[in-house]
Amino acid sequence: MSFEFTRERRERLESLLKIYPTRRAALLPALHLVQEQLGYVSPEGQEHVARILGLPVIDVHEVLTFYTLYRTRPMGRRHIRLCTSISCWIRGCRGVQKYLEEKLEVASGGTTADGEYSWEAVQQCMGACELAPMMQVGDDYHGPLDRAEVDRILDGEKSQERNGRLEIAPPDRIPDGETSREEA
Amino acid sequence: MGRLRLISRDFGNPQARKLEYYRAHGGYQAALKALDEMAPKRITEEVIKSNLRGLGGAGFPVGRKWSFVPSDTGKPIYLVVNADEGEPGTFKDRYIMEWDPHRLLEGMIICARAVGIHTAYIYIRGEYVHPERILREAIEEAYREGILGSRVLGRDFALDVHMHVGAGAYICGEETGLLESLEGKKGWPRLKPPFPAVVGAFGCPTVINNVESLTYLPHIVTHGGEWFANLGSERNGGLRLFSLSGDVKRPGVYELPMGTPLRELIYDCGGGIAGDKKLKAVIPGGSSAAVLTADEIDVPLDFDHLARIGSMLGSAGIVVMAEDVCMVEAMRVISHFYAHESCGQCTPCREGTGWVARTMDAILAGRAPRRSVEDLLQIADNMSGTSICALCDGAAMPLRSFLLKFRNEFDQRLERRLSSTDRERRLERRVSRADWEGRLERRVSRADQERRLPSRATPPPPPTAPKPQDGSDPIR
Numbered sequence: 001m002s003f004e005f006t007r008e009r010r011e012r013l014e015s016l017l018k019i020y021p022t023r024r025a026a027l028l029p030a031l032h033l034v035q036e037q038l039g040y041v042s043p044e045g046q047e048h049v050a051r052i053l054g055l056p057v058i059d060v061h062e063v064l065t066f067y068t069l070y071r072t073r074p075m076g077r078r079h080i081r082l083c084t085s086i087s088c089w090i091r092g093c094r095g096v097q098k099y100l101e102e103k104l105e106v107a108s109g110g111t112t113a114d115g116e117y118s119w120e121a122v123q124q125c126m127g128a129c130e131l132a133p134m135m136q137v138g139d140d141y142h143g144p145l146d147r148a149e150v151d152r153i154l155d156g157e158k159s160q161e162r163n164g165r166l167e168i169a170p171p172d173r174i175p176d177g178e179t180s181r182e183e184a
Numbered sequence: 185m186g187r188l189r190l191i192s193r194d195f196g197n198p199q200a201r202k203l204e205y206y207r208a209h210g211g212y213q214a215a216l217k218a219l220d221e222m223a224p225k226r227i228t229e230e231v232i233k234s235n236l237r238g239l240g241g242a243g244f245p246v247g248r249k250w251s252f253v254p255s256d257t258g259k260p261i262y263l264v265v266n267a268d269e270g271e272p273g274t275f276k277d278r279y280i281m282e283w284d285p286h287r288l289l290e291g292m293i294i295c296a297r298a299v300g301i302h303t304a305y306i307y308i309r310g311e312y313v314h315p316e317r318i319l320r321e322a323i324e325e326a327y328r329e330g331i332l333g334s335r336v337l338g339r340d341f342a343l344d345v346h347m348h349v350g351a352g353a354y355i356c357g358e359e360t361g362l363l364e365s366l367e368g369k370k371g372w373p374r375l376k377p378p379f380p381a382v383v384g385a386f387g388c389p390t391v392i393n394n395v396e397s398l399t400y401l402p403h404i405v406t407h408g409g410e411w412f413a414n415l416g417s418e419r420n421g422g423l424r425l426f427s428l429s430g431d432v433k434r435p436g437v438y439e440l441p442m443g444t445p446l447r448e449l450i451y452d453c454g455g456g457i458a459g460d461k462k463l464k465a466v467i468p469g470g471s472s473a474a475v476l477t478a479d480e481i482d483v484p485l486d487f488d489h490l491a492r493i494g495s496m497l498g499s500a501g502i503v504v505m506a507e508d509v510c511m512v513e514a515m516r517v518i519s520h521f522y523a524h525e526s527c528g529q530c531t532p533c534r535e536g537t538g539w540v541a542r543t544m545d546a547i548l549a550g551r552a553p554r555r556s557v558e559d560l561l562q563i564a565d566n567m568s569g570t571s572i573c574a575l576c577d578g579a580a581m582p583l584r585s586f587l588l589k590f591r592n593e594f595d596q597r598l599e600r601r602l603s604s605t606d607r608e609r610r611l612e613r614r615v616s617r618a619d620w621e622g623r624l625e626r627r628v629s630r631a632d633q634e635r636r637l638p639s640r641a642t643p644p645p646p647p648t649a650p651k652p653q654d655g656s657d658p659i660r
C-alpha cells in the first residue's frame with residue numbers, strides 16, 4: 001500500500017521544516033503526522049518520510065522503534081493505555097488491568113474482535129498520578145478508575161463530568177492550609 | 185488568609201488560560217520590566233540572588249546555569265523548555281501548562297532577554313495532548329497580540345516559540361537525551377562535558393530549563409531576587425509545586441515554601457493517609473529518590489535537607505505508601521520501569537536495570553537464591569556513578585534504600601519462598617527424567633489454560649462498591 005501525505009498534512013510538514021535549522025529535526029513530528037493519517041506508521045509511511053527529509057529509511061526506522069508512542073501495526077479505532085507505574089500500582093491498577101482483560105477479552109497489546117479498542121499496560125507514569133489508577137483513551141485521561149468507571153468510559157455512556165475532568169479539575173485540589181487544618 | 189500561592193493561584197480556573205484574563209491580572213508586566221528597565225546581566229543577577237533552583241530534578245541554580253552560556257560564539261543561542269515530565273509520581277508541569285500557559289511564556293521571554301535568545305522550543309511529552317493544545321492556543325494568542333514574534337511586546341526584541349512533541353520515552357527528559365530527540369534522533373544522552381550551555385541544540389549554546397523553573401521568573405523579576413529567596417529556606421529560594429499521590433486522601437498539586445516539613449504536606453494538604461491506615465513509606469522526589477520511612481517525615485522539603493538524609497527532592501513527586509503496601513512488590517514495579525526505560529547505551533545501566541528487574545521477579549516467584557539481597561546491593565553499587573546519564577543512579581538509589589530500610593520484608597519473602605523451593609528441589613531430585621518431562625508438559629498446558637481469557641459467558645463481575653471517598657480502594 002503506497003503512502004502519501006494528504007495535501008493539508010504535507011503543508012503542515014512544510015511549515016514544520018521552517019522552524020528547525022535542520023531537516024532531520026522534523027522527523028518526530030513527521031512520524032506523528034503519518035500516525036495521525038493512518039492510525040499507525042507503515043513501512044511505506046517511513047519511506048515517504050525518509051524521502052521528504054532526505055534520510056536513509058533505516059534511520060527513520062531506528063528512530064521510530066526507539067519511541068513507544070508510535071505504532072507499527074494497525075490498532076483499534078481507539079487505543080487505551082493503562083498506567084501501571086508506581087502511584088497507579090499503589091492505588092490498584094492491577095484490578096483495572098484484570099478487568100480490562102475480562103471486558104475486552106484480549107490481553108495487553110491486543111485489539112478487540114470488532115476492531116473498536118486496542119489496549120496496553122504501560123510502564124511509564126503518564127503524569128496524572130492524582131487520578132490513579134488512571135488510563136488514557138485516545139487523547140483523554142480518565143481516573144480514578146474502578147469497574148463502574150471503566151464501564152462508563154468504554155460503553156460510551158461517558159459522564160460529562162468525567163470526560164471533562166481535565167477541564168474542570170476542582171480548584172479545591174489545592175486547598176488553603178487553614179481550611180484543610182480545620183477539616184483535619 | 186490562605187497559604188501563599190504564586191503560580192498555582194489560578195489552577196482550576198479555565199478563564200485564567202486566556203490572555204485577556206492574564207493581562208488583566210498583571211500579566212506580561214514583568215516581561216516589560218525585564219525588557220525596558222533591566223539590563224540582561226541584571227536579570228541573571230536577580231535570578232542568582234533568588235536562589236531559584238532547577239525544578240526539573242537536579243536542583244542546579246537557574247541563574248548560575250545561564251551565566252555559563254558563552255555569548256561570543258557567533259552562533260545563535262537556544263532556549264529549550266523541558267516539558268517532558270516523565271519522573272514517576274510527578275505531574276506539576278502538566279498543571280502549569282493546562283491552567284497557566286501564559287505565565288510560562290512570560291518566564292520564557294524573561295529568560296530569553298537575560299541570555300540573548302531569539303528561538304525557543306518547548307519539548308512536551310507526547311501523552312500530554314490536552315496541555316499541548318492549550319499551550320499552542322496560548323502561543324497563537326501571544327503571536328496575534330504581538331507578545332511573541334519579531335517585536336516582543338512592541339519592543340526591539342525578537343522571540344519565536346515552537347512546540348516539539350515527544351513520542352514516549354522517559355530518557356528524553358534527561359537534558360541531552362532531549363536535545364538528541366529534538367534533533368530528530370533517538371534519545372541517547374550525550375557524554376558531558378561539553379554541557380548544553382556550551383554545545384547544546386544543533387551544536388549551539390543552549391539553555392535547558394524545566395517548565396516550573398521558568399514559570400517562577402515573572403515573580404522574581406517583579407518582586408526581586410531577595411524577596412523570593414526569603415520565601416524559601418537556606419539556599420533554596422521561594423516556593424515550589426509538590427505532586428502528591430499514592431495513599432493519601434486528597435492527592436493533587438500543592439504549592440508550598442521550600443523547607444516545609446513533609447509531614448505537613450501529607451497530613452495538612454493531603455488530608456492524611458487513605459482509609460486512615462498507618463503510613464509506611466514515602467518516596468519524596470519521584471521514583472528515582474531514596475524512599476523514606478514513616479519515621480523520617482519531619483524532614484524539611486528542600487534539596488539540601490533531603491540530600492543530607494541520603495535521598496533527594498528531585499522533581500518533588502511525593503508518593504505515599506500505607507502500611508499494607510508490600511515493599512518488595514513496590515520495588516519490583518519500580519525496577520521494571522527503569523529496565524524498560526534504560527536507553528541501553530551504557531553496560532552498567534542496560535545490564536544492571538535488567539538484572540535487578542529479573543531478580544525482583546525471581547524473589548517474588550520464590551526462585552531467588554538466599555543471597556539475593558547482597559547481590560542486589562552489589563549491583564546497586566556497580567550501577568552508581570558509572571554511566572553517561574543519571575538514570576542509572578536514579579535506578580540504584582531507590583533499590584538501595586528499599587533493601588536497607590525494608591530489609592526484613594525482603595528477607596521474609598526469601599525465607600518463606602525458600603523453604604518451599606528447598607522442598608521442591610529435594611522432590612525434583614527424586615523424579616526420573618521421564619517424570620520430569622511429563623510434568624513439564626502438564627505445566628505448559630496449564631499455563632496455556634491460564635493464559636486463555638474468560639469468555640463473555642463468564643458471569644458479569646460483582647457490582648462494585650461505591651467510589652472511594654476516603655481512598656479505600658474497592659478493586660485492589
Ligand SMILES: Cc1cc2nc3c(=O)[nH]c(=O)nc-3n(C[C@H](O)[C@H](O)[C@H](O)COP(=O)(O)O)c2cc1C
Pocket residue numbers: 237238239240241242243244246266267268269270271354355356357358359360392393394395397398573574575578
Ligand atoms: C533520567 C532523567 C530524566 C529526567 N526527566 C526530566 C523531566 O521529565 N523533566 C525535567 O524537567 N527534567 C528532567 N530531568 C532533568 C534534566 O536533565 C535537567 O536537569 C532539567 O531539565 C534542567 O532544568 P532545570 O534546571 O530547570 O531543572 C531528567 C534527568 C534524568 C537524568
Ligand code: SF4
Pocket residue numbers: 355372373525526527528529530531533534571572573574575576
Ligand atoms: S545511564 Fe542508562 S539511560 Fe543513561 S545513557 Fe546510560 S544506558 Fe542510557
Ligand code: FES
Pocket residue numbers: 083084085086087088089125126127128129130132134272273274
Ligand atoms: S503512576 Fe500512573 S499516572 Fe503516575
